[in-house]
Amino acid sequence: MSSKGKILVVDDDRLVLATLTYGLAQAGFEVIDADNGDDAILLAREHRPELALLDIRMEGMSGFDVAAYLREYLQIPFMFLSAFADDETVAKVKELGAVAYLVKPLDIHQIVPAVEAAFAKRGSSPTASIATPPMIGTAAATIATSPADVLDQVSAMAVGILMHRYSLSRLQALSRLQALCENESRSLDDSARRLVEATELLALPASLK
Template identity: 35%
Template structure:
């Protein structure tokens, strides 16, 4: 097995035979496997050691698979790939609403899981990196009012997302070899000047 596939996978299934089969099969393929028969056991294991991905059965006793997936993501930043014997619409929609990175039906060959696992791990890492960038952006905006206001102006004027608006501002600052904060200050000042001019113009028209 290549180094690229050496991942740590949490497998959660209340069927002990399936759990053991998946764990042994994935272990033979080079994965490090963490096993759990229910949500509580899964959460306890993840508190001690973080996996790259969770392979979760949709229907678990107590806390069900989708609810577990939400907690794994929100509390530990661990994404989930669902595995279930059921392929009805309700189960699939519940998995999608919980942020699942995929939905596989049982029974399945362990070898056939590998492409889905690898794709899900890569996507999970991309999403984690995106969330980290967004968190850093939010922190930067909270620290500086003018950058926050300038980004808001660009978002409204050009219908951009917050991330894209900030990137445009940062690229422009780099192009002009100035600090983002200084460029943001100019944007805010110009916006305030234009707004003031328009307000004066409207007032003058009203007085006529």
């Protein structure tokens, strides 16, 4: 089985790092991991991953520091995973141009589709990084500047979900989404939104459904 892509994962919590590394590797990604910012930059320079998943608050260099370096010197897109969603943090995420912002707590079954969606969006757009990333997680909302941005993000997320759930390539997942649109006589955006909402509902604890 060929790799879905190379991703750098950075978190100073060894348990979280091991969980992310194992889960993403099982999902078909080639994973490079680091538990601090300095090592993350060295590994990024050596291995040139296609995407980085960064914890924000770490001892020494923060995830923001690593992201700024990746953007400025290596042109590697990145997404953040953090337990913090305060206004200052969100503003910094937007300023740096992350492709997504994942708010803990999340399990690997929620993170993998988000990563696959980021790879799918990167494949469809040479610019990769975007100014207004989707925020995914507990009590989170999409932070986008226009309805067009939201719809674009949701469509990419739906493709990522299909890739993960059915072990499809990017093109196969897009074809399946388009077939779903035709069967339901709905627009691509509407079908994508319904798929993402259904997946989020399934991920909720039984007590909250």
